[in-house]
Amino acid sequence: MTSSGLPVLVHCSAKRPSISIPSSPKFDDFKGRLSSAFKPFLKEIQQLPMRMDVAVKDTSLKLVDAFVDSVFQIVDQPLIPSQSNFAPVDELKEAVQVTNMQGEIPDDFPEGVYIRNGPNPIFGALTSTSSMFGRTGSVWVEGEGMLHALYFCRGHDGSWTVVYKNRYVETETLKLEKHRSRHSFLPATEGDSPAVLSAYLLNLMRFGKANKQLNNTNVFEHGGKMYSVAENDKPQEINILTLQTLDDWDVNGAWNRPFSSHPKKAPGTGELVIVGVDVMKPFVVLGVISADGKKLLHQVDLKLNRCSLLHDVGVTPRYNVVMDLPITIDLKRLVRGGSLFKYESDGGSRIGVMPRYGDADSIQWFKVKPNCTYHLFNCFEDGDEVKSWPDHGQISSICHNCSVLLHTPLEPARILSSLTDIHWECSCFNLEQVVMWGCRALESIIPGPEKGENKFDWFSRKLRPIKSSEGSIDEESEDQLIFPRPYEWRLNRKTGDVKERNLAGTEFAMDFPFINEAFIGLQNKYGFSQVRDSVASSASGMAKYGGLAKLYFGEQSPESYLREEQGLIKVEYHMFEKNTFCSGSAFVPKDEGVDEDDGWVITFVHNEDTNTSQVLIIDAKSFTSKPVAKITLPFRVPYGFHGAFMQLVLAIWFLDSLQAMFPALSHVVVIEL
Numbered sequence: 251m252t253s254s255g256l257p258v259l260v261h262c263s264a265k266r267p268s269i270s271i272p273s274s275p276k277f278d279d280f281k282g283r284l285s286s287a288f289k290p291f292l293k294e295i296q297q298l299p300m301r302m303d304v305a306v307k308d309t310s311l312k313l314v315d316a317f318v319d320s321v322f323q324i325v326d327q328p329l330i331p332s333q334s335n336f337a338p339v340d341e342l343k344e345a346v347q348v349t350n351m352q353g354e355i356p357d358d359f360p361e362g363v364y365i366r367n368g369p370n371p372i373f374g375a376l377t378s379t380s381s382m383f384g385r386t387g388s389v390w391v392e393g394e395g396m397l398h399a400l401y402f403c404r405g406h407d408g409s410w411t412v413v414y415k416n417r418y419v420e421t422e423t424l425k426l427e428k429h430r431s432r433h434s435f436l437p438a439t440e441g442d443s444p445a446v447l448s449a450y451l452l453n454l455m456r457f458g459k460a461n462k463q464l465n466n467t468n469v470f471e472h473g474g475k476m477y478s479v480a481e482n483d484k485p486q487e488i489n490i491l492t493l494q495t496l497d498d499w500d501v502n503g504a505w506n507r508p509f510s511s512h513p514k515k516a517p518g519t520g521e522l523v524i525v526g527v528d529v530m531k532p533f534v535v536l537g538v539i540s541a542d543g544k545k546l547l548h549q550v551d552l553k554l555n556r557c558s559l560l561h562d563v564g565v566t567p568r569y570n571v572v573m574d575l576p577i578t579i580d581l582k583r584l585v586r587g588g589s590l591f592k593y594e595s596d597g598g599s600r601i602g603v604m605p606r607y608g609d610a611d612s613i614q615w616f617k618v619k620p621n622c623t624y625h626l627f628n629c630f631e632d633g634d635e636v637k638s639w640p641d642h643g644q645i646s647s648i649c650h651n652c653s654v655l656l657h658t659p660l661e662p663a664r665i666l667s668s669l670t671d672i673h674w675e676c677s678c679f680n681l682e683q684v685v686m687w688g689c690r691a692l693e694s695i696i697p698g699p700e701k702g703e704n705k706f707d708w709f710s711r712k713l714r715p716i717k718s719s720e721g722s723i724d725e726e727s728e729d730q731l732i733f734p735r736p737y738e739w740r741l742n743r744k745t746g747d748v749k750e751r752n753l754a755g756t757e758f759a760m761d762f763p764f765i766n767e768a769f770i771g772l773q774n775k776y777g778f779s780q781v782r783d784s785v786a787s788s789a790s791g792m793a794k795y796g797g798l799a800k801l802y803f804g805e806q807s808p809e810s811y812l813r814e815e816q817g818l819i820k821v822e823y824h825m826f827e828k829n830t831f832c833s834g835s836a837f838v839p840k841d842e843g844v845d846e847d848d849g850w851v852i853t854f855v856h857n858e859d860t861n862t863s864q865v866l867i868i869d870a871k872s873f874t875s876k877p878v879a880k881i882t883l884p885f886r887v888p889y890g891f892h893g894a895f896m897q898l899v900l901a902i903w904f905l906d907s908l909q910a911m912f913p914a915l916s917h918v919v920v921i922e923l
């Protein structure tokens with residue numbers, strides 16, 4: 251999601267909802283209207299099975315469809331020209347070889363596949379409804395998920411073959427929509443409260459789900475399998491070669507609730523830490539899945555008293571790090587006439603640190619300044635002494651007990667993977683601080699404006715550049731609040747103290763952070779993020795990312811030093827050509843790499859002037875230099891959310907498959923210098 255790429259739909263289980271609905275004049279009026287409108291259909295509705303079943307085409311469903319058709323008017327939400335690359339594309343029938351390239355794919359680039367997920371709306375996304383209950387509207391993030399994949403395959407002679415493919419994530423709701431071949435789910439995220447609630451209930455009655463399964467936000471690997479995921483349902487396993495959707499991943503039946511978009515592999519064990527947010531209690535459940543993906547090792551209700559939208563979770567060698575922030579989904583608020591989604595800065599913000607297999611009672615909560623943070627760079631454990639700015643741009647803190655851990659970043663991963671038991675005994679793990687780095691804003695970009703305000707105007711105003719010579723945000727100016735900046739929280743487990751600071755100024759908003767994933771949970775030196783083009787974003791009313799940033803966590807910004815502003819770190823930028831914007835950026839580690847930034851940044855970009863989509867490969871060590879390769883795709887790739895590179899040994903058996911598809915395949919990519 252955009253700080254933004256966040257899926258904002260609500261999962262609802264197949265059970266009928268049982269919420270305590272408060273009485274109010276507004277709600278009584280709504281109940282009256284709902285009751286009279288539904289009365290002719292009530293008997294039929296009550297007999298509907300409350301489960302998803304593609305085959306259900308009985309009279310009852312037709313009657314409810316007739317009710318929806320007669321009551322809800324569907325209105326398209328057209329895109330304006332500057333939003334053209336948010337429009338969906340057709341699904342390709344087969345993979346296509348890509349031969350148009352500038353530069354060269356490096357010899358030591360790993361074989362594998364770069365996959366990006368994103369919304370590709372069909373069947374009613376990008377529509378609004380108006381009815382006797384009021385208006386509801388779609389938000390862009392609600393489109394059905396489509397995967398875009400670029401396969402990098404090295405031939406026997408060392409030459410590269412590059413193949414592009416896209417494919418919808420075939421969820422059960424997409425199958426249902428295809429079967430019906432018509433607008434099915436009513437938009438149930440933003441709009442007038444009675445209209446959102448009636449859409450929510452009608453979706454539930456007709457399809458057993460309040461919203462369609464999006465599966466449009468991220469892709470990840472675990473236990474040798476690849477999954478696509480979005481917040482509002484379980485992940486879908488994907489065949490990495492064909493992009494065919496295989497099945498829901500419920501961890502052998504043990505996990506039966508939504509699954510957040512950014513699960514994290516714990517350092518050392520390789521266990522996967524997940525959270526699942528639901529609109530009904532328990533609101534947030536944390537799980538730990540075995541490294542092979544076959545067993546749910548731990549599952550615990552965090553016992554939050556609100557449905558906080560946890561989009562990301564942090565891990566360290568010993569802890570899970572969870573955010574309880576005041577961006578909430580609340581059905582009671584909806585029936586009282588408020589928004590289903592809302593950010594309330596005075597609602598309290600806190601970060602919880604819990605042992606890997608802890609429970610709600612073992613969470614140590616740290617109250618932090620109000621914020622809305624969707625994405626994390628990383629979390630790690632640190633010593634209690636902080637050196638302000640050590641020489642040579644090394645690190646920002648030192649553990650007295652084990653300097654090796656912090657001075658040689660590649661070592662911890664090796665130690666943890668091979669000598670885990672010994673390392674747990676090492677005193678270097680007497681680290682009192684848990685550090686979290688994320689992209690922090692002061693307001694949520696979703697769900698958008700409150701009732702009555704023009705949506706485009708709101709986003710256009712909120713996304714415009716910040717004019718701040720001091721590098722700070724005016725927290726009194728509401729126009730500056732959805733400006734995400736790299737941020738550090740230091741949580742002292744011994745004293746309970748919290749130290750917070752911005753890591754970068756206000757020249758660029760930054761989001762969609764990523765790192766070398768070998769360092770997840772361990773102190774790292776470099777982070778990367780997408781850089782928002784505030785002018786273009788404001789003009790289109792949609793967040794667009796016109797470049798990339800490389801953050802040096804252990805080095806002070808030279809400009810900051812000159813201005814005597816302590817705390818801001820060094821940042822390098824790689825900006826694209828004019829009117830070119832990226833999505834799905836990821837780090838590709840170099841085989842046999844020594845340094846943390848030995849590797850490449852890979853990203854999808856689209857040039858809106860030429861309507862051309864490319865994949866760029868940028869040397870992470872020479873970040874400001876021009877890309878080492880620009881691969882021009884034969885089809886447009888819309889902007890999307892998160893991407894990942896997964897190494898695969900493709901050369902031997904996959905090339906055979908490719909040759910079957912492309913008899914004339916030469917295994918040589920045409921290089922245009």
Ligand SMILES: [Fe+2]
Binds near residue numbers: 251467561624
């Ligand atoms: Fe995300």
